[in-house]
Amino acid sequence: MNTSFSVPEPLPQLMKVAEEVKKASISLGQATNEERCNALINMAKALSDKSSEILEANLIDLERSSDEGLGKSLISRLQLNEAKLQGCIDGVLKVSELSDPVGKRQLHRELDERLILERVTVPLGVLGVIFESRPDALIQIASLAIRSGNGALLKGGSEARETNQAIMQAFVGGLSNSSIGAGALSLLTTRQESLGLLRLDGLVDLIIPRGSNELVRFIQDNTRIPVLGHADGICHLYVDSSVDIDQAINLALDSKIQYPAACNAIETLLIHEDIADLFLQKSLPMFSNAGVILRGDKKSQSLGVENPATDSDWATEYLDLILSIKIVSNFDEAMEHIRKYSSRHTEAIATTDKAVAEKFLSSVDSAGVYHNCSTRFADGFRYGFGAEVGISTQTLPPRGPVGLEGLVTYRYFIRGEGDLSKDFVSGSRTFSHKDLPL
Amino acid sequence: MNTSFSVPEPLPQLMKVAEEVKKASISLGQATNEERCNALINMAKALSDKSSEILEANLIDLERSSDEGLGKSLISRLQLNEAKLQGCIDGVLKVSELSDPVGKRQLHRELDERLILERVTVPLGVLGVIFESRPDALIQIASLAIRSGNGALLKGGSEARETNQAIMQAFVGGLSNSSIGAGALSLLTTRQESLGLLRLDGLVDLIIPRGSNELVRFIQDNTRIPVLGHADGICHLYVDSSVDIDQAINLALDSKIQYPAACNAIETLLIHEDIADLFLQKSLPMFSNAGVILRGDKKSQSLGVENPATDSDWATEYLDLILSIKIVSNFDEAMEHIRKYSSRHTEAIATTDKAVAEKFLSSVDSAGVYHNCSTRFADGFRYGFGAEVGISTQTLPPRGPVGLEGLVTYRYFIRGEGDLSKDFVSGSRTFSHKDLPL
Numbered sequence: 001m002n003t004s005f006s007v008p009e010p011l012p013q014l015m016k017v018a019e020e021v022k023k024a025s026i027s028l029g030q031a032t033n034e035e036r037c038n039a040l041i042n043m044a045k046a047l048s049d050k051s052s053e054i055l056e057a058n059l060i061d062l063e064r065s066s067d068e069g070l071g072k073s074l075i076s077r078l079q080l081n082e083a084k085l086q087g088c089i090d091g092v093l094k095v096s097e098l099s100d101p102v103g104k105r106q107l108h109r110e111l112d113e114r115l116i117l118e119r120v121t122v123p124l125g126v127l128g129v130i131f132e133s134r135p136d137a138l139i140q141i142a143s144l145a146i147r148s149g150n151g152a153l154l155k156g157g158s159e160a161r162e163t164n165q166a167i168m169q170a171f172v173g174g175l176s177n178s179s180i181g182a183g184a185l186s187l188l189t190t191r192q193e194s195l196g197l198l199r200l201d202g203l204v205d206l207i208i209p210r211g212s213n214e215l216v217r218f219i220q221d222n223t224r225i226p227v228l229g230h231a232d233g234i235c236h237l238y239v240d241s242s243v244d245i246d247q248a249i250n251l252a253l254d255s256k257i258q259y260p261a262a263c264n265a266i267e268t269l270l271i272h273e274d275i276a277d278l279f280l281q282k283s284l285p286m287f288s289n290a291g292v293i294l295r296g297d298k299k300s301q302s303l304g305v306e307n308p309a310t311d312s313d314w315a316t317e318y319l320d321l322i323l324s325i326k327i328v329s330n331f332d333e334a335m336e337h338i339r340k341y342s343s344r345h346t347e348a349i350a351t352t353d354k355a356v357a358e359k360f361l362s363s364v365d366s367a368g369v370y371h372n373c374s375t376r377f378a379d380g381f382r383y384g385f386g387a388e389v390g391i392s393t394q395t396l397p398p399r400g401p402v403g404l405e406g407l408v409t410y411r412y413f414i415r416g417e418g419d420l421s422k423d424f425v426s427g428s429r430t431f432s433h434k435d436l437p438l
Numbered sequence: 439m440n441t442s443f444s445v446p447e448p449l450p451q452l453m454k455v456a457e458e459v460k461k462a463s464i465s466l467g468q469a470t471n472e473e474r475c476n477a478l479i480n481m482a483k484a485l486s487d488k489s490s491e492i493l494e495a496n497l498i499d500l501e502r503s504s505d506e507g508l509g510k511s512l513i514s515r516l517q518l519n520e521a522k523l524q525g526c527i528d529g530v531l532k533v534s535e536l537s538d539p540v541g542k543r544q545l546h547r548e549l550d551e552r553l554i555l556e557r558v559t560v561p562l563g564v565l566g567v568i569f570e571s572r573p574d575a576l577i578q579i580a581s582l583a584i585r586s587g588n589g590a591l592l593k594g595g596s597e598a599r600e601t602n603q604a605i606m607q608a609f610v611g612g613l614s615n616s617s618i619g620a621g622a623l624s625l626l627t628t629r630q631e632s633l634g635l636l637r638l639d640g641l642v643d644l645i646i647p648r649g650s651n652e653l654v655r656f657i658q659d660n661t662r663i664p665v666l667g668h669a670d671g672i673c674h675l676y677v678d679s680s681v682d683i684d685q686a687i688n689l690a691l692d693s694k695i696q697y698p699a700a701c702n703a704i705e706t707l708l709i710h711e712d713i714a715d716l717f718l719q720k721s722l723p724m725f726s727n728a729g730v731i732l733r734g735d736k737k738s739q740s741l742g743v744e745n746p747a748t749d750s751d752w753a754t755e756y757l758d759l760i761l762s763i764k765i766v767s768n769f770d771e772a773m774e775h776i777r778k779y780s781s782r783h784t785e786a787i788a789t790t791d792k793a794v795a796e797k798f799l800s801s802v803d804s805a806g807v808y809h810n811c812s813t814r815f816a817d818g819f820r821y822g823f824g825a826e827v828g829i830s831t832q833t834l835p836p837r838g839p840v841g842l843e844g845l846v847t848y849r850y851f852i853r854g855e856g857d858l859s860k861d862f863v864s865g866s867r868t869f870s871h872k873d874l875p876l
Binding site: 026029117125250251254357366373374376383395396401409413414418420421433 | 468547553688692799800801804807810811812814816821835838848849850854858859871
């Protein structure tokens with residue numbers, strides 16, 4: 001654990017930009033649902049109108065990055081083409097169709113006659129977004145911010161700087177044609193600014209990182225602003241002794257290979273010793289066929305797993321077709337292992353014993369805990385949220401896949417007629433605390 | 439802003455205690471509502487049975503603290519007597535009667551046939567509680583922790599050490615007679631432990647400070663664990679030009695004098711210049727009668743406010759019968775002042791103009807924003823929560839007065855029958871996302 005923040009104080013120039021976005025966010029926070037939706041439609045239209053400029057800028061970024069030797073997978077994330085850009089534009093329009101997260105009344109209570117308490121959702125204020133490579137992240141997050149009534153300071157990777165600037169220019173044009181001004185969004189361009197962003201407590205309400213585990217961990221370790229995201233996703237599947245072996249193997253395969261680079265893919269398979277021999281006999285050739293490299297503890301090696309797992313394997317998110325395997329002598333040993341190594345993202349159990357399944361669900365403190373279901377379902381779209389702002393592995397809400405509701409908070413409003421607390425203290429008035437319709 | 443944490447790594451002994459409480463909290467988290475309520479009833483009974491021991495221990499603390507020259511107000515907070523202890527015991531029983539915050543289903547959705555997603559509230563895990571002087575805080579927080587299924591590491595002030603130990607002994611006895619073991623609560627006794635507590639990320643899920651603003655600020659600045667609380671409570675009342683002056687004066691008086699040491703008392707009165715002369719003419723003698731010392735800006739001094747306010751006044755929580763006054767030329771100037779100096783706890787407007795009131799409610803981003811109502815209503819009991827865990831001035835939920843719901847989080851559960859993500863990717867299955875009854 002770091003004991004000091006290694007980021008510098010924000011420069012006056014950044015403070016000024018942040019204060020302007022903060023100010024604009026206050027007006028934006030009062031915009032109606034219709035105004036915010038119209039702004040998104042204008043943003044989408046502007047992206048269409050400026051698509052050739054955006055794609056040209058992207059070519060410049062690609063050429064420079066390729067000259068600078070940027071890796072193949074980063075190049076592919078950086079690259080836009082007409083189809084991909086159209087997908088992004090459709091995405092902006094889809095965000096405009098999501099149900100409004102702002103202005104939802106969560107509590108409506110009469111404290112006494114004509115003294116009414118409400119709790120209503122409101123935008124957070126200003127989001128700080130730091131993303132790597134992918135210019136589509138800029139488009140997505142900017143539209144989620146406007147949809148939820150939040151301003152945003154957006155810092156993209158320098159490899160995408162021309163693309164990001166072209167996109168932001170389109171947004172500024174689009175927003176200027178709407179009742180919402182363009183001041184609520186600002187693109188940061190230097191590394192100095194991205195570090196300073198982490199120190200903007202009081203001006204920035206939430207940091208959303210989109211990038212590597214290292215980036216997320218650095219941000220979490222170097223800011224006091226809440227961070228919506230997760231570094232590692234070390235997910236487990238526990239195969240109980242009472243189990244439908246074929247089903248369990250399919251769950252293990254799907255959880256590992258369907259998209260191994262995803263945070264909700266499993267990294268470790270825990271197998272009850274009573275079933276381990278049978279399970280491995282049947283599954284080893286299937287893992288092998290799927291190209292999965294297995295690393296096992298001593299027991300599983302004695303049952304045919306080829307490579308040894310060291311202690312560091314249990315703490316590693318491979319993001320690849322590698323799976324560590326441990327044989328446990330009972331349920332409690334599986335729980336112990338999960339408690340020690342899980343990143344509290346998503347864990348699953350494969351069992352036909354309902355009692356064991358329910359014990360697993362109530363014992364494992366991860367954001368998602370599943371019974372006979374692939375861990376790959378841990379996703380905002382699959383949960384039906386319509387959008388995913390991020391997946392949080394912290395304990396406090398919001399945790400797990402977070403939709404638009406993660407970009408709002410609430411305020412308590414009281415409307416009275418000159419009501420004084422002393423009257424309730426003296427007993428001349430008493431609280432009715434009567435809930436009213438929401 | 440501090441740039442480094444000045445607290446030491448936790449000692450192995452503290453780590454061991456914290457790990458034991460964590461372990462116990464996992465069982466406690468699975469206890470039924472009835473088991474947790476019974477545990478509270480046993481805790482209350484044990485306090486009754488051991489009341490003479492507790493009061494004797496309190497006498498020892500009082501004598502020593504008085505010898506050591508502890509201030510009068512701290513002595514009065516430290517002091518227990520039969521009536522006060524009985525009040526605490528009644529409080530424990532009341533907590534047992536609150537509705538269960540655990541196990542509430544917040545979302546219930548069919549993802550596809552026989553693939554069911556739920557979001558259900560669960561305890562946070564382990565609370566870290568740091569409180570000064572008042573042994574009643576120990577009793578209250580320990581009972582809220584058990585009620586909500588959380589373990590707790592509790593660190594009281596050294597001035598109350600004998601009392602706290604006697605109380606904890608009673609709790610251990612009471613819990614041992616219940617189906618919930620005594621291991622979920624642990625009293626820390628040294629300053630070293632209280633500092634180490636701030637570094638127990640991963641073992642402690644929420645820190646709850648109960649004490650001075652300085653204590654809270656120190657804790658907020660020196661831990662990465664979420665903190666439920668607030669340092670300053672700098673609340674404002676803005677008196678608009680269209681106003682019922684008598685009503686506004688009563689609101690100002692109630693908000694200031696009803697209990698000036700409370701965080702929800704106002705520190706600054708903002709008055710529209712069009713009404714300032716009339717308002718002050720009428721209210722100055724009333725403030726004076728109530729013993730309130732006024733400190734004003736130049737304009738209000740010219741209208742009769744005796745003492746000058748300096749810039750530091752606007753940023754000061756007096757916790758006393760002192761009120762700063764500023765005359766503003768319009769609504770926007772009032773907003774600007776609130777944005778600059780408010781601690782985002784609670785602000786109120788006095789006005790007969792509904793449009794101005796609604797603009798105030800939608801512009802001020804504090805946890806509580808009131809129209810024609812004393813700021814003193816910002817309180818969990820007054821909101822009807824039955825208990826108050828703390829008042830939070832952060833942006834993200836929970837904010838404002840926080841009841842038992844602030845001590846729980848949620849998990850997503852999926853129960854399936856071997857469901858694989860690849861089938862939804864290939865299109866052989868599709869998501870229904872059909873909401874089911876909660």
